[in-house]
Amino acid sequence: MLLFICNKILQTGVWPKSWTQSIFITLPKKGSLKLCQNYRTIGLISHPNKIMLKAILNRLKPEAEKIMADEQAGFRPGRSTLEHICNIRILMEKYLQYQQELHNVFMDFKKAFDRVWHEALRSTMRKYNINSNLISVIENMYNKATRAVFCNNKIRDWFRTTVGVRQGCLLSQTLFKIFLERILTDALEDHFGTVSIGGKPITNLRFADDIDGLAGNECELANLVKQVDKASSNFGMETSAEKTKIMTYSKESSKKERKINGQILECVTKFNNLGSIISDEGSKPEILSRIAQTTAALTKLKPIWNNKNMVVNSNSNSKIRLLCSLVV
Structure with a gap:
């Protein structure tokens, strides 16, 4: 029966009403619970719907792969954050070595x-x-999609929206990447970057919606931000000046902020990008951070190392197995 319904949807495009509905629940975050911004919303959709969405996603992904730029590594087969972290570190070392600016x-x-x-x-x-x-x-x-909020043990009125990908939907990440690809393609159409990797000009590295713009000088940086701002606004998107940060690899730069396109952007000396700490001094802070995390983890295991009842006398010994898993 489920297979019949899924095939019917693919043939006609008509969805069961319950499969297009999302119920939102709220989860409290830190801070005063009297403020709306201190709640996180989670969208719940039906399980049969997710089976159908998976079937559509399997068809959509190959189509999306054809249009994705090499700079986009988010949720793609054979890609991860490691490539971007490695690329930015290589660029950083190169520009610091030759005492060139990198923004x-x-x-x-x-x-x-x-x-x-x-x-x-x-x-x-x-x-x-x-x-x-x-x-x-x-x-x-999306035309039939409706939402409702579950509050005080009751589902409130259903409503429609014309913006936003569905929360909890398996297609949302891929649809967003397609949408973002259009924005950045328009933004970078007339932008010429001077930064290169392996001889190929590169203006940005991105993982889903995490974008690291690259520029070889301040004018290029300002133009990049302006072009992205302009293209984003054409599609109803808006960059956040409060959360957008600038980092410059240059001995002469000591600015705390820059005004670009009428917005004040903060200049930082280190930034947590894709789970890795990047600093204007090189990789030292990241190395120290990882050493500290490792030391803290090993310290928590001190009672095991000092436990005399755990005798090293066989291959099944817990200490040996723990050592192998951590070191070997």
């Missing part, structure tokens, strides 16, 4: 996934020649 701008969008404009998403998929049947199925799902 990083870590850009952040305000409510990125919640501001994807549905109509622009549809036109973007058509522009990239994604399978028309897939577009129709996804379009019909």
